[in-house]
Amino acid sequence: MAYKRKSPDEKIAELEKKAAQIKARLQSEQAKIKGQERKNDTRRKIIVGALALEHEDAAFKETLARLIRQYVTKPQDRALFDLPPLPEPETPPPS
Known part of the structure; x- marks a missing residue:
């Protein structure tokens, strides 16, 4: 059985497919790293908060x-600490 040589267009299509697969794997690994960094940051905040309390x-x-x-300025965050909402900033009268 003879091996059929690929045309330049076929080679390009194959390489583009591989590049897309590599890009997807790269994005997946980067997402894992970011997710772990977020988990670590949250854990640090929990530990520091527990120590402070x-x-x-x-x-x-x-x-x-x-x-x-x-x-603490967001209404939902202030509610966690039983703080009243901040007053709305006054808007200047129209000129």
């Missing part, structure tokens, strides 16, 4: 409460 003294507790009131 476990070792709070009066001064630290007040500082933490002040920072939470100051920096």
